[in-house]
Amino acid sequence: MLRVVSFIGILLLLVAIWEGYKLLGAALGGQWPGTEIEMKPRPDNQNMPHVWDMVAALFQPARRGGDSLISALLVASAYTLRSAVLGFVIGGLLGFGLGVAFVRSEMAERAFLPYVVASQTIPIIALAPIVVVWGGRLGLPSWMGVALISTYLTFFPVAINTLRGLRSPEWTATEMFRSYAARPTETLWKLQVPAALPYIFTALKVSATASIVGAIVGELPSGFGEGLGRALLQFNQAFTSDPSKLYAAVLVASVAGIFFVALVTLAEWLVIPAGRRVEN
Amino acid sequence: MGEIVAARRVSKVFKTGKGAVEALRDIDLTIDPGEFVSLIGPSGCGKSTLLRLVGDLLTPTAGELVVNGKTPAQSRLDHDYGIAFQKATLLDWRTAIENVELPLELMNVGRDQRRARATEMLEMVELGEFVNANPWQLSGGMQQRVAIARALALRPPLLLMDEPFGALDEMTRESMQQELLRIWRETDTTIIFVTHSIPEAVFLSTRVVVMASRPGRIVDSMPVDLSHPRGVDTREDERFYTTLTEVREALRGR
Numbered sequence: 080m081l082r083v084v085s086f087i088g089i090l091l092l093l094v095a096i097w098e099g100y101k102l103l104g105a106a107l108g109g110q111w112p113g114t115e116i117e118m119k120p121r122p123d124n125q126n127m128p129h130v131w132d133m134v135a136a137l138f139q140p141a142r143r144g145g146d147s148l149i150s151a152l153l154v155a156s157a158y159t160l161r162s163a164v165l166g167f168v169i170g171g172l173l174g175f176g177l178g179v180a181f182v183r184s185e186m187a188e189r190a191f192l193p194y195v196v197a198s199q200t201i202p203i204i205a206l207a208p209i210v211v212v213w214g215g216r217l218g219l220p221s222w223m224g225v226a227l228i229s230t231y232l233t234f235f236p237v238a239i240n241t242l243r244g245l246r247s248p249e250w251t252a253t254e255m256f257r258s259y260a261a262r263p264t265e266t267l268w269k270l271q272v273p274a275a276l277p278y279i280f281t282a283l284k285v286s287a288t289a290s291i292v293g294a295i296v297g298e299l300p301s302g303f304g305e306g307l308g309r310a311l312l313q314f315n316q317a318f319t320s321d322p323s324k325l326y327a328a329v330l331v332a333s334v335a336g337i338f339f340v341a342l343v344t345l346a347e348w349l350v351i352p353a354g355r356r357v358e359n
Numbered sequence: 360m361g362e363i364v365a366a367r368r369v370s371k372v373f374k375t376g377k378g379a380v381e382a383l384r385d386i387d388l389t390i391d392p393g394e395f396v397s398l399i400g401p402s403g404c405g406k407s408t409l410l411r412l413v414g415d416l417l418t419p420t421a422g423e424l425v426v427n428g429k430t431p432a433q434s435r436l437d438h439d440y441g442i443a444f445q446k447a448t449l450l451d452w453r454t455a456i457e458n459v460e461l462p463l464e465l466m467n468v469g470r471d472q473r474r475a476r477a478t479e480m481l482e483m484v485e486l487g488e489f490v491n492a493n494p495w496q497l498s499g500g501m502q503q504r505v506a507i508a509r510a511l512a513l514r515p516p517l518l519l520m521d522e523p524f525g526a527l528d529e530m531t532r533e534s535m536q537q538e539l540l541r542i543w544r545e546t547d548t549t550i551i552f553v554t555h556s557i558p559e560a561v562f563l564s565t566r567v568v569v570m571a572s573r574p575g576r577i578v579d580s581m582p583v584d585l586s587h588p589r590g591v592d593t594r595e596d597e598r599f600y601t602t603l604t605e606v607r608e609a610l611r612g613r
Binding site: 249251252255256258260265270276351352 | 416446448461465
């Protein structure tokens with residue numbers, strides 16, 4: 080409850096700062112008093128549209144005679160979320176599998192971990208077109224190619240945190256399992272995996288947003304027109320004539336991200352009892 | 360045969376980056392069924408190492424070690440012993456009873472039987488009302504009782520304890536000692552108990568094995584001549600004090 084109140088409070092504060100700056104700008108004529116220095120960013124409606132104009136833009140038709148912007152953006156969000164969620168699930172499973180493989184075989188860890196780390200140094204902007212184009216050549220629908228970008232961004236934090244989490248049980252707990260002559264799979268599922276869950280969920284929350292950002296970026300170069308990436312690109316080009324649309328689209332994109340993180344958090348609450356949850 | 364633990368000239372050397380460390384040298388020790396043996400000595404004397412050798416959590420470098428008439432490895436595979444550490448080491452995603460059920464689960468004991476046995480064990484350690492409590496809701500002493508219940512869930516003939524009360528306050532510690540003695544008498548378990556508290560060793564044990572360090576070795580093995588059941592009066596008994604002094608002197612090397 081406190082969280083909801085503080086969330087709304089901070090949201091209102093941000094709106095107040097935005098609008099306050101605009102009011103100040105109007106009162107001062109866009110210049111800091113006593114100087115020739117222009118206020119940056121310019122507090123006019125062109126650069127900083129009113130918050131209510133952004134919200135209003137959501138309910139106006141995106142194109143003449145078309146659906147409202149919000150419904151167009153929701154359709155686009157659903158399209159992008161489909162890629163992001165698919166990539167997230169594959170990346171999560173892949174990361175978990177790698178973590179388990181690494182903890183069970185030091186040789187696997189030594190052989191593959193450097194490549195896993197190195198893979199993350201490639202900027203996705205560079206990787207996205209390659210993956211999407213190759214996916215297309217393999218006959219995958221482009222949204223699946225985009226999902227691969229999300230996979231790429233998800234598997235790394237999950238693999239690293241899974242590895243850490245699987246190694247987190249105290250030494251005596253491992254000795255205890257050995258004293259009961261537990262098989263390695265029993266130790267894995269009854270000790271290491273439960274101990275790793277808080278670590279894994281921390282990674283999943285990071286990955287949830289990353290997978291959406293990845294999907295949006297993946298959509299940019301592929302140039303197909305159904306996801307949020309295309310919508311952002313389009314409103315970006317129209318920014319000078321109609322800035323509130325871009326702000327509105329950014330708003331919806333971040334709401335989509337929040338929605339996804341909230342889903343993961345909900346899953347975390349269901350899986351891990353309150354007493355051992357890591358607050359973050 | 361007959362003895363539950365028989366060690367002959369057992370040694371343990373740890374290889375570290377800085378060379379070899381001789382943790383135990385030429386350990387000769389036999390323990391008969393039903394004994395309560397404390398291993399006491401300064402830190403670094405290898406008492407925990409000896410306990411882990413018996414439990415096959417470590418392997419001797421040299422010497423012969425027989426546990427329950429078998430190799431330590433076979434004893435472990437046969438679930439011949441339970442173990443309790445200084446930290447209760449409860450799995451915090453499991454309730455008290457689920458923690459006690461763990462060894463039974465790993466032995467593929469059926470669900471109903473598991474519940475019944477675990478309930479019985481928790482009642483024995485007087486935690487009958489806390490079966491469904493989460494570990495973090497229990498005090499340190501209560502957590503340690505759950506750990507003891509877990510260690511005894513499979514009715515092992517041997518119980519290995521590594522400073523199980525070391526982290527408890529003095530009051531809790533004394534009442535836990537009292538309870539452990541009751542459990543020992545009720546269950547016919549042989550107990551090997553590592554401690555660095557002289558009064559604890561004397562109060563609990565039928566025999567105190569005194570160790571010294573560098574290299575870790577046994578310097579004395581002293582029977583404790585105090586009658587059972589032991590209680591508050593025991594701690595005020597004159598023989599209790601005499602034994603304390605004897606152990607202290609043995610620790611000092613006289």
